[in-house]
Amino acid sequence: MRFSIFNLALNALSGHRHWGRNWRDASPKDGYDIVIVGGGGHGLAAAYYLARVHGITNVAVLERGWIGGGNAGRNTTIIRSNYGLPGNEPFYEWSMKLWEGLEQELNYNVMVSQRGILNLYHSDGQRDAYVRRGNAMIMHGAGAELLDQDAVRRMAPFLNFDSARFPIQGGLLHRRGGTARHDAVVWGYARAASALGVDIIQNCEVTGFLRDASGAVTGVETSRGAIRAEKVGMSVAGHTSVVGAMAGLRLPIESHVLQAFVTEGLKPVIPGVITFGAGHFYISQSDKGGLVFGGDIDGYNTYAQRGNMPVVEDVCEGGMAIMPMIGRARVLRSWGGIVDMSMDGSPIIDRTDVPGLYLNGGWCYGGFKATPAAGWCFAHLLATDSAHETASAYRLDRFEQGWLIDEKGVGAQPNLH
């Protein structure tokens, strides 16, 4: 079934009670050409592009809970192409291009909204760093504009410009950045992949790997029985180390919790996404009106999908520092998600040392924006055994070889990235 104006009108006549299911809730077959572990945005996107771009449709996505129940359904939905390093920016720009055509591609409204991202700067040094980053973005076609204080004032007059400690000098504006509807991204990819023949299998936890005599992976053990596969792709975000350990991998990753917050619905007040440059705080407003905001990860290893009070306080202090009006809004909910922090803050899309086992992970707190390109590049790797040109820096051996991609320049300390 395709979504169209005609379909919409037709279904309106019967009160929208007869829309069909969007995708098949499949049961596992004995074997597949490719099995993807993890039904988040990345796993589903990879399955979709395997089918659509590479013609490989004998594919299953195995999800231990329900699709989109992990970080894909917990993130603050910001999409952007504003990285500084050559290993990163071509990839994120490719992702942004895919976002820009995603609704037509999937025939699904994923609510991509390029409402702009404004990174504020509060000192001369920070301005210079943003000029440099903006130039890198312009060179890769992402576009960037440096705003002075007056221009920021026109966009967001409610900000605390004259704060004694962190006066706002201006901002770096990335107009093509914005937000997308996270759940719709999951459902859109699931629907499109399912329509091409991909099996999406929920409540199916991978508990181990099938190996042949040479040690190569030949499938997975799951809570719903063994499933054979020519190739297995791991795309389990915060659980990358746990699943990797089942194949004997030890990875440059720590699992941390990132919290997010949403207020009661308000009339439109925040234009686009705004980030505080002197603390860590970022905010946008959802289409329902809630202010969606967050800040730092909690900073200790954890698999509990909840955080602690110090970061709640820190995030709220950041908010009060940059936009005191936020103090009038009531927080409705807060939650946490387990993110796979890598040792240099950048992701990995690569083969592993175990033949037949491929890895997509290390997305830290920023893998939602990467969903289309991570899926595209992981599919490319799984189908062709070679890295996609925009993801060729995301090698697993870069830590050993010294080819790190450390945007922040803080070294092998995951909680500082």
Add this chain to the structure above:
Amino acid sequence: MRIPCPYCGERDAQEFVYRGDASPRRPDDDAEFHAYVYLRDNPAGPMREHWYHAQGCRNWIELIRDTRTHRIDGAVLAKGAGQ
């Protein structure tokens, strides 16, 4: 989360700085440095880890904490703990 500092008693986690897994030991052999610096077990379960009581006694502490529940099962001063 409240951390039982062996010196100061139970204090808010905010007073501490986290350093991570306490098990990696600095190797003598250069070939093992990659694993020492970059590779981690990252267990889902009990983990021995280093915390620094920056806003307290400034001791390094070795804590046993379950990463699934944040339950803490003991803390000792890190000095000498590895021997």
